[in-house]
Amino acid sequence: MIDIHTHLLPDFDDGPANLDETREMLELAEKDGTRAIVITPHILDYGDYERQDEIFEKFEQVKEVARKDGRKLRLYLGGEIYLLPDIQPVYPFSTLNNNGKTILFEFSMREIPEFAPNKIFDWIMEGYQPILAHPERFLPILKNPRYAFKFAQMGVGLQINAGSVVGVFGEKIRRLAFSLIEHRMAHIVASDGHNTNSRSISLKEARQRVEERFGKKVAWVLFEENPRRAVEGEPLLREDPIPFEDYSQKPSRWDLIKRRLGLGKKEE
Numbered sequence: 001m002i003d004i005h006t007h008l009l010p011d012f013d014d015g016p017a018n019l020d021e022t023r024e025m026l027e028l029a030e031k032d033g034t035r036a037i038v039i040t041p042h043i044l045d046y047g048d049y050e051r052q053d054e055i056f057e058k059f060e061q062v063k064e065v066a067r068k069d070g071r072k073l074r075l076y077l078g079g080e081i082y083l084l085p086d087i088q089p090v091y092p093f094s095t096l097n098n099n100g101k102t103i104l105f106e107f108s109m110r111e112i113p114e115f116a117p118n119k120i121f122d123w124i125m126e127g128y129q130p131i132l133a134h135p136e137r138f139l140p141i142l143k144n145p146r147y148a149f150k151f152a153q154m155g156v157g158l159q160i161n162a163g164s165v166v167g168v169f170g171e172k173i174r175r176l177a178f179s180l181i182e183h184r185m186a187h188i189v190a191s192d193g194h195n196t197n198s199r200s201i202s203l204k205e206a207r208q209r210v211e212e213r214f215g216k217k218v219a220w221v222l223f224e225e226n227p228r229r230a231v232e233g234e235p236l237l238r239e240d241p242i243p244f245e246d247y248s249q250k251p252s253r254w255d256l257i258k259r260r261l262g263l264g265k266k267e268e
Contacts, residue, residue, distance in 0.1 A: 001203050002036040002227035003029065004096060005080065005104060005133055005159060005190035008201075009058040012051075013042040015194045023065050025193060025201045026073060032204045034191075036074040038096050038231060040104055043079040049091055076231060080133055083107040085115050089128060099233030104159070106133045112140050112147060117154070124155050131157035131230060134192060136164050136176045145176060145183075145244045152185040152241040157230070159188040162206035163199065181214060181222070183242040188230060189222045 006029075007015030008022050016022045029037060039062065041055060042048065059077050066073055078096035081087065083105050089095055096102040103123060107113055123130050132151055135158050141147045152158060163169060164177040180186040189210065193201025203223060211219040226236045 001032075001034045001207065001223045002038075002231060003034050003191050003193070003201065003203060004038045004078070004131075004188060004227045004230050005040050005161075006037055006193045006201055007041060007080075008037070008039045008062055008193070009041050009055065010061065012055070012058055015041070019061060019065060021195065022062055023069065024196050026062075026066055026069070026071055028196055029191075029193070029201045029203075030071055030073055032202045033207075034073070034201070034203055036076070036227075036231065037201075038076045038078045038104075040078045040080040040096075041093070042082070043093070044082045045084070052091060052093075055093060078102075078104060081105045083113060083116060083119060085113075085119065087119075089123070095128070095233070097231050097233070099231070101127070101129050101233035102230045103128050103130045104133055105130055107138075109137060110139050112138070117150075120151075120154060120156060129157065129230070129233070129235065131159050131188065131236075133159050133190075134161045134164065136160050136173050136180060137169060142172060142176060145179065148180060148185050149183070149241055149243055152238075157187040157226075157236050157238075158185050159190050160186045161192045162189055162203050163192065165189065165206040165209055168198070178213065179244075181210065181218065183244060184239045185241045186222065187236050187238055188226045190227070 007013055008025055010016050010019045010022045063075050076097040077093050079093040089103050092098045120130050135141050135148050160177045164173050167174040189206055191201045191203055207219050207223050221237050229236050
């Protein structure tokens with residue numbers, strides 16, 4: 001298996017606190033059946049881009065630990081890019097494995113920025129392959145999964161978390177993760193591993209559950225083939241997404257108050 005979304009740099013973001021914890025995560029991943037890992041530190045603002053030298057230094061530390069421990073893991077560098085209006089993927093870790101194609105990105109868990117569709121469309125027109133990290137955990141998509149359909153229609157790859165598949169984040173998110181797979185809107189499963197406990201780097205259990213429900217071919221695409229393509233900058237295997245039924249919901253009291261005060265727009 002190939003894991004395209006992990007936080008393994010020691011003492012950098014909200015991943016491992018030190019190199020010893022990174023070492024434990026590498027051991028767990030290899031024992032679990034992972035053969036290649038993309039390390040994707042959070043790039044939350046322009047200040048994180050200025051930490052380029054630190055990112056490269058810590059990446060070399062991780063590779064050296066893996067070498068000394070005899071790990072056969074292939075390690076690559078990338079980033080989990082927070083979507084900003086004028087962010088440009090011009091740094092070596094802006095794309096996975098510096099392939100100049102695949103951008104792993106995220107935005108706020110609570111809202112989809114108004115500028116997001118245009119920004120993502122521009123990336124696609126420029127020849128990039130954007131992949132949205134953990135869409136099943138975003139509140140707007142939980143409320144209205146048709147947003148995921150719109151992203152998939154645009155050509156965005158959707159990467160769901162292994163923890164979501166096994167229920168780490170709750171039943172609603174687990175159901176949505178399976179629903180995205182069922183509706184051909186999930187293209188990759190990755191660990192989004194942060195530690196050895198609550199946010200594990202494990203993929204094995206999630207793969208088993210996907211195989212049980214959707215078969216070995218689907219699991220192969222989600223855990224092996226499409227992750228490989230993402231790392232190498234090749235187009236993802238994808239089928240036409242199946243539209244969701246009407247997920248419109250009665251607005252909450254808070255939504256009605258916001259509309260009266262002009263604080264938000266009604267979801268389309």
